[in-house]
Amino acid sequence: MIDSDKKTEMLVGLFMFVGLLLLGGLILMFGRVREVFKDTYHLRVAFPNAAGIKEGSPIFLGGSRVGKVDKKPQLNDTFTGVILDLELFKDVMIPADASFAIGSAGLMGDALVEIKPTGKQTSAFLPHDLDKVIEGEKGGGLNDLQSQAEKVGKKVDVVLDDVRTALKDVQGAMGKVNKEALSDTTIQHFKEGIEHLNNTLKRVDEKVLGDENSLALKTALADFKAAAASFKVAAKNVEESSAKLGPMLDKLDPAIAKADKVMTTADESLQSIKKAADSFALAASNITTGKGLLGALMNDERLMTDFRDLIYNFKVNGPLWYKDTAERLRAEEAKKLHPEESQPKRGIFR
Incomplete structure (x- = not known):
């Protein structure tokens, strides 16, 4: 029994010791x-x-x-x-x-x-x-509050000085307004301007907006309204006519397209004919002026005779046995036509 009590006391003492150690650790950790x-x-x-x-x-x-x-x-x-x-x-x-x-x-x-x-x-x-x-x-401590209060007081004084200056400027501006803008002369001019405006409005009411002008304006408005109605009817008729012409124009579109194509082809043909005519005119000009082989043959008689003899010799003798037969035949024909020219002339002493 005694041993059991001692054991219990030791456990309680150990528990209390551990608790005190933890409490001391917490105090050291969270305290100063x-x-x-x-x-x-x-x-x-x-x-x-x-x-x-x-x-x-x-x-x-x-x-x-x-x-x-x-x-x-x-x-x-x-x-x-x-x-x-x-x-x-x-x-x-x-x-x-x-x-x-x-x-x-x-x-x-x-x-x-x-x-x-x-x-x-x-x-x-x-x-x-x-x-x-x-x-x-x-x-x-409190001295800081006092110094801060002194600084704020100084700033307030500066602000008050600015306010005083601004008030002086406002007073000067108001004085100028009272002396210049609200002076007796300015007020009198303002009254005269109001009276002049009133008289002008009366004249407008009497002359411009009188009964006669109002009646003329009403008549003009009625005529304008009637013209607008007529224009509306005419526009409607034009619209209906356009609607009727629409199908006809649609039918004409293929024919117009074909006509455009024919005109395009004709234009191309005319251009080709023009080019051929220009070429022929150029060739005729060359022949007339003697340019080129054909022009020389047409204008140079000697060249044309030689060219004819050449063709005749080729045709009669051939290229292998070629000889000038045309010249000999021409000389024989000349003797037959003019025999007196072909005989040799004799002297007066023979």
Whole structure:
């Protein structure tokens, strides 16, 4: 029985030990106790006012907690400000162009130190455990609200000055309107213009839009209406006539097409006849002027006689036994016709 109780007590104690270990792990993981075990380095920053800052106040960089205030603020040598010792996590690198300011967080306005980088890409960072004191921004906490209120007040003053200038310009413009646009002379001219317009409208009503002109206009409109009706009837008749002529024109289309084809063929024949006539005229011209073989035969009597003798000799003797028979026959015929010319002449002393 005693051994069973001891065994139960040991199990309960072991369970409680494991539970405490898990609770401690959760506290270390989600609480700030783990920050105690992180490696840190220190920086010193001077502020003209650090109201609300105390030992253990958080330090934020880009919204992330990167350390705490190591000691309470200490007065500087001239008693014109305080110096804060900042304890930062060793794995946090502060850009060299970053500024340090006093801010507030939460509804209660708890003071904190805020590191504000410029946002530019840089490879220069503040060295760890820097001996030099860094100058922080002026103000902090409620002072920031006061400075912001002062800036807003200055901007409001600038806006009010602009409004005053604009009001002066509006007053000047209204004065010019009252003096020039709304002067007595301008109003009198406006009245005269209205009276002149009224008289003109009366004249138009009396002369242009009188009863006689209205009657003439009505008559002209009636005549125009009658002419339009006549034109409509004539157009209808033309349309009906066109409808009747349509089938006739459709029947004439094949005949017209054939006539076009015949005219095209006749045109081609006339062109061929013209070309032949031109060729014949050219040949006749060549014959008349003696150009070419035919022209020479027709115009040169000697050549024509030789050509005739050549054909006769070929016909009588043939090409192998060719001899000039035509010349001999011509000489014999000449002797028969003129025997006195063929006998030799004798001298007077023979």
